[in-house]
Amino acid sequence: MTDSPVLLRIEELTTVFGGLKALSQVSLDINPGEAVGLVGPNGSGKTTLVNTVCGLYRPASGRVILEGTEITGHRPHLIARAGINRTFQIPKPFKDLSVYENVRVSSIHSRTHTSIEGALARVNLAELANHPISELTAAQQKRLDLARALALEPKVIFVDELAAGLTPGELHEVAEMLKEFQSSGIALIVVEHLMGFLEQVVSSVLVLSAGRTIFTGPLRTALEDVEVKRVFLGGESDAGN
Amino acid sequence: MPKTAEIKTLQNTGSKTKTLISPAIATLVPVIGFALAIHVYSNELLLTYMAIYVALAQGVNIMYGFTGYLPFGYFGFFGVGAYVSGLAMLNYNLPPVVAVIVGGLGGALVGAILSPLFRLRGAYFAIGTLAASEAIYTIVANPSLQSITNGPYGLNLANYYSSGMAYGSAIALVAISIIAVSYVRGSRFGLTLKAIRDDPYSASMAGVNVPRQRFYAWLISAAIAGMAGSIFGWATSVFYPQAVFDSSLSVLAIVFALFGGVGSVWGPTIGAVLLYSVYNAIGISNPEYFQLIYGLVIVLLVLFAPRGLLGFWNFFAQKIRRKRVTND
Numbered sequence: 001m002t003d004s005p006v007l008l009r010i011e012e013l014t015t016v017f018g019g020l021k022a023l024s025q026v027s028l029d030i031n032p033g034e035a036v037g038l039v040g041p042n043g044s045g046k047t048t049l050v051n052t053v054c055g056l057y058r059p060a061s062g063r064v065i066l067e068g069t070e071i072t073g074h075r076p077h078l079i080a081r082a083g084i085n086r087t088f089q090i091p092k093p094f095k096d097l098s099v100y101e102n103v104r105v106s107s108i109h110s111r112t113h114t115s116i117e118g119a120l121a122r123v124n125l126a127e128l129a130n131h132p133i134s135e136l137t138a139a140q141q142k143r144l145d146l147a148r149a150l151a152l153e154p155k156v157i158f159v160d161e162l163a164a165g166l167t168p169g170e171l172h173e174v175a176e177m178l179k180e181f182q183s184s185g186i187a188l189i190v191v192e193h194l195m196g197f198l199e200q201v202v203s204s205v206l207v208l209s210a211g212r213t214i215f216t217g218p219l220r221t222a223l224e225d226v227e228v229k230r231v232f233l234g235g236e237s238d239a240g241n
Numbered sequence: 242m243p244k245t246a247e248i249k250t251l252q253n254t255g256s257k258t259k260t261l262i263s264p265a266i267a268t269l270v271p272v273i274g275f276a277l278a279i280h281v282y283s284n285e286l287l288l289t290y291m292a293i294y295v296a297l298a299q300g301v302n303i304m305y306g307f308t309g310y311l312p313f314g315y316f317g318f319f320g321v322g323a324y325v326s327g328l329a330m331l332n333y334n335l336p337p338v339v340a341v342i343v344g345g346l347g348g349a350l351v352g353a354i355l356s357p358l359f360r361l362r363g364a365y366f367a368i369g370t371l372a373a374s375e376a377i378y379t380i381v382a383n384p385s386l387q388s389i390t391n392g393p394y395g396l397n398l399a400n401y402y403s404s405g406m407a408y409g410s411a412i413a414l415v416a417i418s419i420i421a422v423s424y425v426r427g428s429r430f431g432l433t434l435k436a437i438r439d440d441p442y443s444a445s446m447a448g449v450n451v452p453r454q455r456f457y458a459w460l461i462s463a464a465i466a467g468m469a470g471s472i473f474g475w476a477t478s479v480f481y482p483q484a485v486f487d488s489s490l491s492v493l494a495i496v497f498a499l500f501g502g503v504g505s506v507w508g509p510t511i512g513a514v515l516l517y518s519v520y521n522a523i524g525i526s527n528p529e530y531f532q533l534i535y536g537l538v539i540v541l542l543v544l545f546a547p548r549g550l551l552g553f554w555n556f557f558a559q560k561i562r563r564k565r566v567t568n569d
Binding site for chain 1 (some may be wrong): 433436439447
């Protein structure tokens with residue numbers, strides 16, 4: 001690990017539920033504009049890592065440091081305002097609000113009252129601004145999660161299975177969208193099962209199994225790693241091809 | 242794809258005028274209605290109670306309609322308000338109108354003390370508030386506190402009795418509660434509360450300080466109940482602890498709000514006026530029939546109109562609108 005210019009440092013993070021160690025000493029450094037894939041089989045601790053960093057769970061040990069400031073165990077809204085945000089595997093829009101109002105909730109809590117229209121345009125939802133949530137597809141609702149995150153001027157976004165259920169054309173569109181975020185300096189931690197999609201977006205991956213890190217490094221190398229193949233890719237290595 | 246300016250225009254079309262006119266109408270209609278009702282129906286005390294229930298239903302509306310937390314122990318703030326204002330009149334000779342405000346502050350203070358209950362959710366929160374209010378009742382009615390609260394013997398405010406003033410205050414409280422709901426509904430605060438109601442964690446990831454926003458809603462709601470209790474005590478003039486710490490106050494306020502439709506400005510007003518009228522038409526002479534009708538109303542509400550009368554109305558209005566669009 002280097003001392004700078006690390007944007008987000010996750011240091012030996014451990015999360016325990018009762019007697020179960022869901023996350024065990026997981027570490028990760030990410031720089032501005034970088035994209036890292038977070039992969040692993042179901043139950044490997046991916047979502048637990050996201051939830052712990054984002055303040056939903058309190059870690060048993062370890063630290064989360066954003067731009068040199070420790071934010072371990074801070075409340076979720078403070079973490080979000082500090083610059084770490086996320087999307088959800090099952091999208092969580094505010095169902096009684098319109099698309100525009102959904103993003104407005106974030107905008108009014110941002111430091112500079114960011115542009116709602118701008119956030120919607122970045123995820124290609126501008127034309128649906130005045131629509132109710134019930135008229136959005138699941139994929140559009142996931143993009144709305146992203147727009148809400150963008151309106152809070154994030155430095156890091158955990159993108160949780162954004163590509164699931166998308167057509168190849170939509171996958172390409174989403175990949176381009178994520179690349180645009182990166183180019184604006186936002187770091188991405190992409191939780192994903194589709195290796196073909198990950199290849200378009202990230203350069204390196206963190207592979208988890210049973211809450212432990214079993215590999216960190218380039219995606220290509222991960223695909224050849226014996227341990228990774230054994231616990232995760234053995235049955236799914238063709239998924240993204 | 243619409244341009245930024247077009248989106249803004251769509252969001253703002255008529256909204257400013259609507260933001261001012263709709264709450265004004267929603268406030269003035271019941272206020273004028275109550276002011277005129279006394280010339281048609283001479284039972285001033287009953288009208289005062291009806292106005293109090295409108296305010297209580299609006300208080301429940303702020304809490305349940307905008308945060309999703311059902312306060313079964315709402316009567317606790319009502320009782321605290323009645324006692325704080327009553328004791329302020331008796332011990333400090335405060336003018337009743339000032340005492341009503343002090344009663345509201347008392348309700349809000351107790352609301353602040355009970356705010357750790359927000360760690361509970363759903364039925365646990367409802368039961369928790371109920372238990373807390375019962376605990377307050379037990380303390381207030383305790384004979385060993387007779388020197389402070391007069392224990393189980395209640396308060397006698399006969400020296401301060403003024404039915405006209407109490408009725409006027411109740412109407413003012415109706416206006417205050419409706420204005421509060423209108424503000425919550427149309428403000429950023431209300432938008433934030435609606436987001437919390439839909440998904441608290443998701444709201445927190447949108448930067449919302451969820452406990453603080455809920456706390457503010459809770460305080461407003463508790464202050465309204467405190468003032469309602471103060472006016473009730475003043476208008477009744479002699480009351481016992483069990484009359485103001487009565488769980489049926491919460492049940493009635495909740496049912497009135499749900500019947501009309503929570504989350505709206507008009508719903509709780511309509512619900513309280515209609516159901517309280519039914520209550521007085523048959524509930525006093527034939528309470529057993531009232532209980533039957535009440536039970537049926539609740540069952541029908543849950544089955545067919547979970548969003549209340551206004552939800553029902555909106556559903557059909559939307560259907561007609563869609564039909565017209567299709568025909569065009």
